Amino acid sequence: MSVIEVVTLKDWLRQPHTMEEYQSLFMVMDMTMHYIHNKGYGILTKKGRDGYPELDTSRVRILDGKVPRVFFPDIDVVEPSYQKQLVHDNIYSNAYTAIKAYSNFNEELNHRFLKENFKEFELFLPEDDIPYYRGIIERDASVYYAEYVQKRIEKQIEKEEGVLQGEARSNSLSKSTEIGKAIASQYSQLDSSNIAAFVHLYIFPAIIIFLSLIIPIIAWVFALLER
Secondary structure, rough: OOOEEEEEEHHHOOOOOHHHHHHHHHHHHHHHHHHHOOOOOOEEOOEEOOOOOOOOOOOOOOEEEEOOOOEEEOEEEEEEEHHHHHHHHHHHHHHHHHHHHHHHOOOOOOOOHHHHHHHHHHOOOOOHHHHHHHHHHHOOOOOOHHHHHHHHHHHHHHHHHOOOHHHHHHHHHHHHHHHHHHHHHHHHOOOOHHHHHHHHHHOOOOHHHHHHHHHHHHHHHHHHHHH
């Protein structure tokens, strides 16, 4: 039986990680946030010095096992009139945390400075994710990271005339179920029918493509283009 290590997000970010590990973590964080939002709850954030929302990384916990999980302790029911704003704040705070992690910026990063100088941070980000983070930071977009990845990979597959599409989607389903059940069981206090309700997250097959198939698919595409 594998040991599940529990650490705070703050401590996890202080450890060295690969870009793929960062991407995987922020994907799971995004999925978990989306699940919480769809249950009518939101993740409470703190305000940075310049008034922008930030995650309290000292309270968020990472369960680092076979299926990595993220536990947000500060969740609460959201008034319908405030739901849209809180969803936006949660998505923004996740993106802000990711950019700091990729750029190894452990100190406080001024939000306005980041917005005005985003191009300087692009060097540290995964190339395919730059448009997503630019949209969140510069244009104040409110888009889930998993949705962005899904659309990006679907376009890549369509570009190559759908080759491997069926195989990729089939391989993604079992892993999606595993991650979905893990998140749902973790937040079982929100709803007694979590696992059944979580089926809607199967619309994110790209999560697993991203985690286990994206590298070989991209390599295969480049090999075709070089012929």
